[in-house]
Amino acid sequence: MEALVIVLDVGPSTGTLCADGGATFIDTALLCCDRIAQRKLFEDKNKDHMAVVVVGSEESDNRLADADADQYQHVSLARRLAPVDWPLVRMLSPDRLHATEAQGDWLDGLVVALDHLVEMSRTHKYQQRRIVLLTDFGGPLCTDQLDAIKAGLRKYDVDLMAIGTELATDGSDEMQLKPTGKTEPADDLQMKTEDGSALGGGEPRPGPSGARGLYRHDGKAKTRQQLEGESAVVQLIRAVDGGFFTFEQALPQLLFFHKRKSRAAPWNAPLQIGESLSINITGYSQIKKVTMPSWRKLAAGPQPAPVKRRTTYERQDEQRSAVPFEETERAYRYGTTLVPFSRLDQQELEYRSGAPRSIQVLGFTSASNVGPHLYQDTQTVQVVARRGDAGAEAALSALIHALQETDMVAVARRTYNNGGTPRLGALRPNIRHDLECLVWVQLPFAEDMRNPLFPPLPTAVPQETLSAVDQLIDAMDLTAPAAEEASERLEPGALLSPQFQRLYQVLAARALHPGEPLPPPDADLLRQLSPDPALAAPDALRAVAAACPLTELLLPHQRRETGRDVFQAAAAAAPDQAGPAATVTDLIKPEVTEVGTVNPAEDFDVLLRRDDVRFDELCSQMQRVISRLVRESLTRPALLEKTVAAIGRLRTACRGVSPAAYNAWVAEARGQLSERPAVWQRVVADRLGPIVASESAHPAAEEAEATRFYDGGAAAAAAAEAVQAAEQEAAEDLLDDL
Numbered sequence: 001m002e003a004l005v006i007v008l009d010v011g012p013s014t015g016t017l018c019a020d021g022g023a024t025f026i027d028t029a030l031l032c033c034d035r036i037a038q039r040k041l042f043e044d045k046n047k048d049h050m051a052v053v054v055v056g057s058e059e060s061d062n063r064l065a066d067a068d069a070d071q072y073q074h075v076s077l078a079r080r081l082a083p084v085d086w087p088l089v090r091m092l093s094p095d096r097l098h099a100t101e102a103q104g105d106w107l108d109g110l111v112v113a114l115d116h117l118v119e120m121s122r123t124h125k126y127q128q129r130r131i132v133l134l135t136d137f138g139g140p141l142c143t144d145q146l147d148a149i150k151a152g153l154r155k156y157d158v159d160l161m162a163i164g165t166e167l168a169t170d171g172s173d174e175m176q177l178k179p180t181g182k183t184e185p186a187d188d189l190q191m192k193t194e195d196g197s198a199l200g201g202g203e204p205r206p207g208p209s210g211a212r213g214l215y216r217h218d219g220k221a222k223t224r225q226q227l228e229g230e231s232a233v234v235q236l237i238r239a240v241d242g243g244f245f246t247f248e249q250a251l252p253q254l255l256f257f258h259k260r261k262s263r264a265a266p267w268n269a270p271l272q273i274g275e276s277l278s279i280n281i282t283g284y285s286q287i288k289k290v291t292m293p294s295w296r297k298l299a300a301g302p303q304p305a306p307v308k309r310r311t312t313y314e315r316q317d318e319q320r321s322a323v324p325f326e327e328t329e330r331a332y333r334y335g336t337t338l339v340p341f342s343r344l345d346q347q348e349l350e351y352r353s354g355a356p357r358s359i360q361v362l363g364f365t366s367a368s369n370v371g372p373h374l375y376q377d378t379q380t381v382q383v384v385a386r387r388g389d390a391g392a393e394a395a396l397s398a399l400i401h402a403l404q405e406t407d408m409v410a411v412a413r414r415t416y417n418n419g420g421t422p423r424l425g426a427l428r429p430n431i432r433h434d435l436e437c438l439v440w441v442q443l444p445f446a447e448d449m450r451n452p453l454f455p456p457l458p459t460a461v462p463q464e465t466l467s468a469v470d471q472l473i474d475a476m477d478l479t480a481p482a483a484e485e486a487s488e489r490l491e492p493g494a495l496l497s498p499q500f501q502r503l504y505q506v507l508a509a510r511a512l513h514p515g516e517p518l519p520p521p522d523a524d525l526l527r528q529l530s531p532d533p534a535l536a537a538p539d540a541l542r543a544v545a546a547a548c549p550l551t552e553l554l555l556p557h558q559r560r561e562t563g564r565d566v567f568q569a570a571a572a573a574a575p576d577q578a579g580p581a582a583t584v585t586d587l588i589k590p591e592v593t594e595v596g597t598v599n600p601a602e603d604f605d606v607l608l609r610r611d612d613v614r615f616d617e618l619c620s621q622m623q624r625v626i627s628r629l630v631r632e633s634l635t636r637p638a639l640l641e642k643t644v645a646a647i648g649r650l651r652t653a654c655r656g657v658s659p660a661a662y663n664a665w666v667a668e669a670r671g672q673l674s675e676r677p678a679v680w681q682r683v684v685a686d687r688l689g690p691i692v693a694s695e696s697a698h699p700a701a702e703e704a705e706a707t708r709f710y711d712g713g714a715a716a717a718a719a720a721e722a723v724q725a726a727e728q729e730a731a732e733d734l735l736d737d738l
Contacts, residue, residue: 001047001048001049001124001125001127002048002049002126002127003051003117003120004036004050005050005051005052005053005130005132006131006132007109007110007113007133008030008033009029009134009135009136011099011104012099012101012138014029014099014136014138015098015099025164027094029134029163030093030097032250032251036132037084037088039254041084041086041089042507042508049083049120049124049126050079050082050083050088051080051113051116052077052078052092053075053076053078053112053116054075054097054109055074055075055104055105055108055109055135055139056100056102056103056104056139057074057076057078058100058102061076061077064115072112073104073108075105075112077112077116078091079091081116081117081120081124086511105141105142106133106135106137106139106141106229107146107149107232109135110133110149110236113131114156117158118156129156129157130159130160133160133163135162135229136165137225137226138223141225146235153239153240154240159240160236161243162243162244162245163250164247165246166246264284264285265285266282266284267381268280268281268283268386270358271383271396273399277395279385281386281392281396282384283359283440284382284384285382286380286382287379288379290500292500311325330343355420355422357417357420359383359413359415359427359440360415361410361411361412362413364403364408364409364411365409367408367409368407369409370409370441370443375442375443376441376442377441381440382439383437383438384396384437396438397436400429403427403429403438404431409426409428410427411425414440424442425440425442425443426440427440453657456656456657456696456698465544465547468546469544471543472541472543475535476537478535498529502525595607595621595625597628601642605649607621615653616658619653619658619661619662622649622650623669626647626650629643629646630672630673633679634676640678643679644679644682644686647683647688650662651688651691654691656696657698658698659695660698663691663700663701666688666689667709670712689709692705
């Protein structure tokens, strides 16, 4: 839990307008305070306390002024340390706080804030204490207690952060400050640049004469009093390793809401390899999909109240009589029949593995066999050795290094709880300078796989096309240039979800202004959603467009043709058509919806040209029809040509899309084909066996495999022919006996 005290200066100088007629210092400072409060308000399970000390108030409301009437004047503790709530957000608005005519010492405000922190720390356990100072240093200044304030901040471990206009600098930039590593990366007030590095004083804004930071926000030169105040705050910040940020640096970062990062819950279990090796490990969620906050339904009105939902069940009769829930039963509808399925049946249906909580290694495979396209689920888990177990650390480290050196992964099953449903996954080694671990990723089962088939891509690409694409990749490289350490734009760990940011902005606007229209998205949020101008690469894009001319391809439901278009197209094509004219049979011919046994090859061609039929399903239909025709060809020799034509048409289509699918089927169907000698002879004569590599640009069978196919089928066909001859001879003997 953190204690944060905002020290806000509202003296006369903070109410002057900027030189360009923009917002005053106090308006910009209040905007920063408002965003700090809202960030904490929207954090999950946030228990931080926040207080506000106003410097330059008309009254002097603090206990130090009560003890000494001549000290700490025009400083007020406007709000004591308490959890952040909407009244605090409303208080930090221009309607409640504005510039006054009173002048207060901002150092007195720091003392009052420190005194309040010490007072509240006696009754509350704060893990972190912080003061945020927002002032233009325009008020009176007494530095007699400067050393005492430094000592107090260090004694009670209080962080100090200042936000305001550009500090004055000399040629050595000695007054520019940068936050140290003391601020935690997960802290909700840490400022960062677009590349993720911590912000400091940054590049100060040049004044009218070009001198940096020598001018106030209203364009006038800073007074000696303001320069002395800036020098004093520099000393304080350096004494406690604090930080200074300009408004230009703070506001874009405070716009975004951050979820507080909490320590992941450990998952302790054994890693079992075989029957005798068990390593004590701990799993931590590394990446886990964050869901949107749940909504609560309220009754609309001046005083919204929660709504409780109640479900009632009624019979479908005229009386609509109610049925108690205990008398209901779940059922599944099959056609017009309702099949009851009780809760006991549902419990019996649930799978209970009986396995203990563990990760069991099933085997090892090459890392290339478990590509990113197989990753499933919404989280990854880091698996490390159990803390304090030296034997587990040594064993797991050896396993990680062995997998890394051999480029292998472990395929395992994970049971989260005792008796829970097991999950199939892979353990990949991850070795960094500060960490060695296995990363668990869930893998799909056969039912989870989808295997879409696509037409082949060209095998030969012109060199100018490759060069144009290479230039495009180089121009759109996300690596930040001229950086001390290479970093990436759009780094996942530093990129916030625009959906969450917009949701929080809208909720805050609705809470503060219930009856007003929702505001448009903030400019900084829209900038995050827009492409980076530095990565536009217009020249490279034009080169790719010239090397790869593209045409728009409309889907069937997007095509809009009028009757005039259809008749014009038919008239233009009529002189060139040499085929037979349309007949009455063509007009009454039914629509083809599946491959039939009457004209399988024609049906296959018609369905192949449609966009709403999957190729793998079409091949399955064709294979079933071929199997039926082969069975019936024994008693109906006339089906031989139709069967061979169907096999040839299927082979031709698969040769350009998926030779592996045809080869797998024909290898399985070889036994059935060889049982029909007439069919097998045509298969061999027309070379309808496996598709070899020389026939297709896709992976296909080798010549040796095709040879084995034909040789093995020939032997089976000869045996089948001998059996048929023997059966025919036996039948003739029976006739002779008659």
